[in-house]
Amino acid sequence: MVERRKMWELTTWDKKFNGIDRSMQPDIxxxxxxxxxxxxxxxxxxxxxxxxxxxxxxAYASSSVVEENISEGEVVAIPWGGNVSIxxxxxxxITADNRIxxxxxxxxxxxxxxxxxxxxxxxxxxxxxxGAGIKHPAxxxxxxxxxxxxxxxxxxxxxxxxxxxxxxxxxxxxxxxxRKKQYEYLIDSAFGGTYKxxxxxxxxxxxxxxxxxxxxxxxxGKRFVRTDIVDEGQPCIHYGDMYTYxxxxxxxxxxxxxxxxxxxxxYANKGDVIIVGAGENNEDIGVGxxxxxxxxxxxxxxxxxYQSDFDPLFLSYFLRSGIYHLQIKSNVxxxxxxxxxxxGIGRALIxxxxxxxxxxxxxxxxxxxxxxxxxxxxxxxxxxxxxxxxNKLLTFE
Numbered sequence: 001m002v003e004r005r006k007m008w009e010l011t012t013w014d015k016k017f018n019g020i021d022r023s024m025q026p027d028i029x030x031x032x033x034x035x036x037x038x039x040x041x042x043x044x045x046x047x048x049x050x051x052x053x054x055x056x057x058x059a060y061a062s063s064s065v066v067e068e069n070i071s072e073g074e075v076v077a078i079p080w081g082g083n084v085s086i087x088x089x090x091x092x093x094i095t096a097d098n099r100i101x102x103x104x105x106x107x108x109x110x111x112x113x114x115x116x117x118x119x120x121x122x123x124x125x126x127x128x129x130x131g132a133g134i135k136h137p138a139x140x141x142x143x144x145x146x147x148x149x150x151x152x153x154x155x156x157x158x159x160x161x162x163x164x165x166x167x168x169x170x171x172x173x174x175x176x177x178x179r180k181k182q183y184e185y186l187i188d189s190a191f192g193g194t195y196k197x198x199x200x201x202x203x204x205x206x207x208x209x210x211x212x213x214x215x216x217x218x219x220x221g222k223r224f225v226r227t228d229i230v231d232e233g234q235p236c237i238h239y240g241d242m243y244t245y246x247x248x249x250x251x252x253x254x255x256x257x258x259x260x261x262x263x264x265x266x267y268a269n270k271g272d273v274i275i276v277g278a279g280e281n282n283e284d285i286g287v288g289x290x291x292x293x294x295x296x297x298x299x300x301x302x303x304x305x306y307q308s309d310f311d312p313l314f315l316s317y318f319l320r321s322g323i324y325h326l327q328i329k330s331n332v333x334x335x336x337x338x339x340x341x342x343x344g345i346g347r348a349l350i351x352x353x354x355x356x357x358x359x360x361x362x363x364x365x366x367x368x369x370x371x372x373x374x375x376x377x378x379x380x381x382x383x384x385x386x387x388x389x390x391n392k393l394l395t396f397e
Contacts, residue, residue: 002150002396007101008143010109014100017139024143032069033097042066042094052087052095054079066094074111076101076118078142081134084126088115099137109147113155116162117147120394148396158393165386172379179375183368187321190361191351195323198351213346216308220277220342221299222265229255235295237268239302242276242289248316248369249290253297267296268305273315278302278339282332285340288319304342310350314358317365324348 008024014031016022034042039051039061047060049070063070074090077098087098088111103109118125128142129135150158192198192207201207224236235253237246245254257265268274268291275288279302290312291297299305308315318324331344353361 002148004146004148004396006143007145007147010104010147010149011101011114011143012104013139013143014098017143020140020143029073029100029102031071031095031100033095034069036096039094039096048092050089050091050093052077052089052093052098052100054082054085054096054098056085056087061094063092069094071095073102074106076111076115078118078125078137081136082129083135084122084129084137086115086118086122086125088112099139107152109149110152110155110159112159112163114147116159116390117394120390121145148394150396161393162386162390165382165389169379169382169386172375172382176372176375176379179368179372183365183372184320184322186365186368187317188323190365191318191321191323195326198323198349202349202351208352209349210352211346212306212308212348212350213343215310215350215352216306218275218342218346219266219305219307221274221301221303221305223301224257224261224265224298228257228261230258231256233257233259234261234265234298235293236265236298237274237289237291237300237303239276239278239300242274242287242303243279243284246289247373248320249292249313251292251294253293257298261298265298266305268299269296270294271312273306273308273310273312273319274299275304275306275319275345276302277304277342277345278337280337282329282334282338283325285332285338286319286325286328286345288316290316302339304345311355311358311362313362313366314353315350317362318350324350 012027012029013025014029016025016028036054039053042061042065043051043059044062047062049061049063049066051059051061053059070092071094072092075088077087077095077100079085080097080099090111101114103111103114124145125137125142128138130138188194192201198207198209202209226238229236229238233256236255236257237253238255241254270292273288273290275286277285279285288306327348328340328345331347332338332340
C-alpha cells in the first residue's frame with residue numbers, strides 16, 4: 001500500500017492563500033511577477049532565461065534584460081487565472097502570475113514526480129478553477145489533494161519512463177515544426193516566392209496573375225450549429241473543423257446533420273473548394289479544402305463554396321500560401337470573431353498556369369502533405385501511449 005500525504009504537507013508555494021490555516025503554509029517562496037504583455041516584450045530568440053507563461057507557451061528572455069527579477073530552482077506551476085496549465089521547469093526563470101510550488105523535501109518527493117502526478121490529475125485540478133469571469137483555482141482544494149508517495153527510487157523509475165515518452169514527443173513536435181517551415185517555403189516558391197516577387201514577375205511578363213473572383217464563383221454556406229450534428233446522416237463541414245481537423249483535401253466528412261435537415265442547406269460538390277471565412281484570429285482565415293467526396297457535403301455559413309476552373313488541389317495549396325494570406329489580411333474584419341467577405345477573398349491575385357502546370361505543382365507538393373499527416377499521426381499515437389502509461393504508473397490502488 002502506497003503512503004499518501006496532503007499536498008500542503010509536501011510542498012511550499014509562492015504566497016499565503018486566503019482561507020488556509022497558517023499551519024498548512026509555514027513558509028512561502030516569493031517571486032517577481034510580470035504582466036503577460038510585459039513578458040511578450042521581453043522575449044528573445046537567443047534568450048537564456050525561461051519565461052513561465054500562464055499557458056504552455058515556451059519562450060526565453062535575455063538575462064541581461066531581466067537580471068534583477070530572475071528566479072532559480074526546480075518548480076511546478078499552475079496559472080492563477082484562466083484555464084489550467086501545468087508546467088515544470090528546473091533552472092533560471094521569470095514568471096507571469098502563476099502559482100508556483102516546489103517540494104519541501106526532495107528525498108521524499110521528487111519535483112518531477114510531483115509534476116507528472118499533477119498532470120495525471122489535470123481534470124481534477126481544473127475542476128477547482130471557479131468564477132463567473134476569469135476562473136481562479138480554489139487553493140484550499142488544491143492543497144488538500146492527496147499525493148501518493150512511493151519510494152524515491154520508484155519515483156525516479158516512473159519519471160524516467162515518462163521522460164522517455166516526453167522526449168520522443170518533443171522530438172516529433174520539432175520534426176513537424178521543421179517540416180512545416182520547409183513545406184510553407186515550397187508552397188510559396190511554387191507561386192512565385194513572395195508577393196513582391198510574384199508581382200515583379202507579373203510586371204516583367206514572366207508570370208500572369210489574375211483575381212480569384214475572375215476565375216470562379218463564391219457561394220456562402222448555410223447555418224447549422226454543433227447541437228445539430230448527429231452520428232449518421234447528411235455529411236457536413238463545420239467551419240471550426242477547417243482549422244483543427246481537415247488538411248488540403250477530403251473525401252469523407254467528420255460530421256453529419258440529419259437527412260431531413262431543412263433543404264435550405266448549400267452543398268459543395270466533388271471538385272469544389274471550401275474556404276473558411278471566420279475564426280478566432282486573422283491568421284488562419286481563408287484556408288481552403290478541396291472536396292473529393294462522391295456525395296455533396298453541406299457547408300457551414302462561416303465558409304464559402306468556390307467553384308472554379310483551377311485544379312482543386314492546386315488552388316487548395318495556394319490558399320495556404322503566405323502570398324495569398326498577405327493579400328487578404330487587410331480585408332479581414334477583426335473582432336471577437338474575425339471574418340472576411342467573399343469579395344475580400346476574391347480580390348486576391350493568383351498566378352495563372354496551364355492546367356498541366358497546376359497538376360505538376362500539385363504533384364510535387366502532395367508528398368510533403370502526406371509526410372506531415374504521417375508525422376502528426378505518429379505524434380497523436382505517441383501522446384496516447386504516454387497518457388496511458390502515465391495514468392497506469394501513477395495510479396496506486
